[in-house]
Amino acid sequence: MNLFPILQREFKSYFVSPIAYIVTFIFLLVSGYFFYTNLAWYAFVSLQMASSTAEGVHDLNLTDGVLRPLFLNMSIVMLLMMPLLTMRLFSEEKKTGTIELLLTYPIRDVEALLGKFGACLAVFALMLALTLVYVLLMAFYGDPESGPVITGYLGLLMLGAAFIARGILASSLTENQVVAAALSFGFLLLFWAISWATFFTGPKLGSVLTYLSLMDHLNSFSKGVIETKDVVYYLGFTFYCLFLTLRSLESKRWRG
Amino acid sequence: MIEVENLTKYYGPVPAITDITFQVEKGEILGFLGPNAAGKTTTMRILTCFMPPTRGRARVAGYDCLDQSLEVRRRIGYLPENVPLYNEMRVTDYLHFVSAIKGIPRRERSRKVAEVMGDCGLLEVAGKINGKLSKGYRQRVGLAQALLSDPEVLILDEPTVGLDPRQIIEIRNLIKSLAGRRTIILSTHILPEVSMTCQRVIIINEGRVIAVDTPENLTAQLEKSAQVLLQVEGPPEEVVTILSRVEGVLEVERRDIAADHQVHTYLVKSQPALDLRKELAAAVLRNQWGLLELRGVSLSLEDIFIRLVTEEEGSAADHPSQSTSGPEGPDEEEEL
Numbered sequence: 001m002n003l004f005p006i007l008q009r010e011f012k013s014y015f016v017s018p019i020a021y022i023v024t025f026i027f028l029l030v031s032g033y034f035f036y037t038n039l040a041w042y043a044f045v046s047l048q049m050a051s052s053t054a055e056g057v058h059d060l061n062l063t064d065g066v067l068r069p070l071f072l073n074m075s076i077v078m079l080l081m082m083p084l085l086t087m088r089l090f091s092e093e094k095k096t097g098t099i100e101l102l103l104t105y106p107i108r109d110v111e112a113l114l115g116k117f118g119a120c121l122a123v124f125a126l127m128l129a130l131t132l133v134y135v136l137l138m139a140f141y142g143d144p145e146s147g148p149v150i151t152g153y154l155g156l157l158m159l160g161a162a163f164i165a166r167g168i169l170a171s172s173l174t175e176n177q178v179v180a181a182a183l184s185f186g187f188l189l190l191f192w193a194i195s196w197a198t199f200f201t202g203p204k205l206g207s208v209l210t211y212l213s214l215m216d217h218l219n220s221f222s223k224g225v226i227e228t229k230d231v232v233y234y235l236g237f238t239f240y241c242l243f244l245t246l247r248s249l250e251s252k253r254w255r256g
Numbered sequence: 257m258i259e260v261e262n263l264t265k266y267y268g269p270v271p272a273i274t275d276i277t278f279q280v281e282k283g284e285i286l287g288f289l290g291p292n293a294a295g296k297t298t299t300m301r302i303l304t305c306f307m308p309p310t311r312g313r314a315r316v317a318g319y320d321c322l323d324q325s326l327e328v329r330r331r332i333g334y335l336p337e338n339v340p341l342y343n344e345m346r347v348t349d350y351l352h353f354v355s356a357i358k359g360i361p362r363r364e365r366s367r368k369v370a371e372v373m374g375d376c377g378l379l380e381v382a383g384k385i386n387g388k389l390s391k392g393y394r395q396r397v398g399l400a401q402a403l404l405s406d407p408e409v410l411i412l413d414e415p416t417v418g419l420d421p422r423q424i425i426e427i428r429n430l431i432k433s434l435a436g437r438r439t440i441i442l443s444t445h446i447l448p449e450v451s452m453t454c455q456r457v458i459i460i461n462e463g464r465v466i467a468v469d470t471p472e473n474l475t476a477q478l479e480k481s482a483q484v485l486l487q488v489e490g491p492p493e494e495v496v497t498i499l500s501r502v503e504g505v506l507e508v509e510r511r512d513i514a515a516d517h518q519v520h521t522y523l524v525k526s527q528p529a530l531d532l533r534k535e536l537a538a539a540v541l542r543n544q545w546g547l548l549e550l551r552g553v554s555l556s557l558e559d560i561f562i563r564l565v566t567e568e569e570g571s572a573a574d575h576p577s578q579s580t581s582g583p584e585g586p587d588e589e590e591e592l
Contacts, residue, residue: 002356002357002359004356005353005356005357006357008353009342009345009353013342013344013345016344016345017344096340096343097336097338097340098340098341098342099340100301100306100336100340101334101336101340101401103306104304104305104306104329104332104334105329105354105357105358106326106329106330106357106358106359107357108326253306253307253308254307254308255267
């Protein structure tokens with residue numbers, strides 16, 4: 001597999017243009033705001049509880065009060081930001097024509113694809129790693145459980161990988177970056193909210209829709225539980241999108 | 257080295273190329289000549305494995321472009337039209353990236369990159385960003401990336417388009433200096449370029465091959481008469497009469513030069529393969545006229561091309577007079 005040169009090039013090119021800096025900045029700004037409001041609310045509630053009766057204090061903990069809402073909030077910020085990271089991956093090469101050289105070098109399509117996917121995942125992981133500051137702050141003043149922190153981040157990383165795979169697929173379909181962003185954003189939003197329909201679909205279809213929903217699978221991760229069905233869902237989603245991207249690249253070759 | 261058999265490619269219902277067949281020997285420079293949208297780029301994209309053909313097969317160094325695409329791609333250096341480069345990268349970084357992707361071992365990369373940069377005259381722009389390069393340097397970077405990994409076959413799509421005359425000459429010399437060890441296919445719609453750089457020419461029009469030969473043979477084949485151009489100072493009617501009497505002359509055509517009424521240019525057409533320059537000069541001198549210029553004129557590729565294309569159209573439309581020669585040569589002949 002000769003995907004490293006592409007991975008390296010793509011990774012660097014994120015930091016040559018302002019894209020990575022802007023997206024990371026906005027991501028940290030918004031998730032930092034969520035962290036602050038969660039923490040402030042938690043502090044307010046715990047103060048109230050301390051001054052009133054001692055009942056219910058045991059139900060109050062950092063994992064449920066701060067971390068879980070933070071993870072869920074961050075996943076929404078990711079939903080908004082990830083299409084901006086992925087939209088250029090193939091669209092730009094198509095627009096400038098560099099794809100013609102890339103696909104005539106002695107590498108397989110899958111190497112080009114995984115190189116790009118890996119680069120974007122690395123940028124996202126870096127972005128996510130910076131939010132560990134919030135956890136460190138919490139660890140300094142309180143003591144959050146380490147289990148849910150680890151699984152929560154693992155869940156976010158897998159969710160991110162799924163977002164990226166979907167974004168790359170959109171990017172391989174068009175040479176227009178705005179179209180690519182719109183395609184991936186719209187699709188992800190739909191899959192985020194797909195379980196809302198369970199109110200009126202009945203239990204059978206409802207359970208299918210709940211399983212399809214991107215966000216519902218984050219729930220157990222944020223509680224500190226790794227469930228096989230969630231892991232399978234995220235990996236399956238990612239691989240399926242990457243597979244479709246390969247097919248899209250190939251069909252582009254045939255259609256010319 | 258390169259074998260192409262009945263290559264056909266459809267874009268939707270529209271054929272871009274139909275039944276293209278040709279071979280290229282090792283070490284040859286082949287010119288691919290045709291008007292815009294004749295199918296040059298499509299053929300090259302199939303050879304470089306960017307897209308598969310609808311029908312037919314193409315083989316490079318014995319490997320099939322469809323089934324053994326990676327082997328083919330390892331042996332090809334490709335310069336696409338318009339030279340797509342990663343604009344945000346520096347020249348050196350870009351060439352390092354290409355050498356990595358082409359699988360050159362890590363410890364040899366710096367040497368290889370320095371080598372092609374020297375060959376292509378890129379040392380003075382090494383630290384520049386691709387997007388800021390002039391057109392000429394861009395072309396050279398494109399050529400440099402094609403040359404990395406020492407490919408046996410070079411495929412260059414319009415390598416001199418958009419360059420200024422000095423740059424064109426430089427790039428042509430560079431291409432010529434690459435010949436010998438490498439097999440080169442180069443496409444162009446600029447005709448003199450082909451006769452200057454290529455040993456063999458394929459002329460395609462509307463997706464079909466209409467001629468394959470050396471530039472010299474094509475000229476000889478299509479020349480219906482030998483032509484000599486004279487500029488003579490003397491009474492025009494008499495000059496025409498005298499020149500017509502020289503043995504072997506078929507036709508004398510007078511072309512006026514406005515500035516001086518005594519000086520005229522004459523185009524003398526004679527039987528093919530007949531050199532009448534000496535006789536014509538003698539005839540002029542015998543009459544004590546001033547002989548200001550005398551030179552043989554051969555058909556330029558431009559004429560050949562127009563003839564071939566119009567003959568093709570004539571036969572396609574089942575024209576009754578397809579055996580007559582093409583249109584009269586354009587006013588300005590060019591020397592080969």
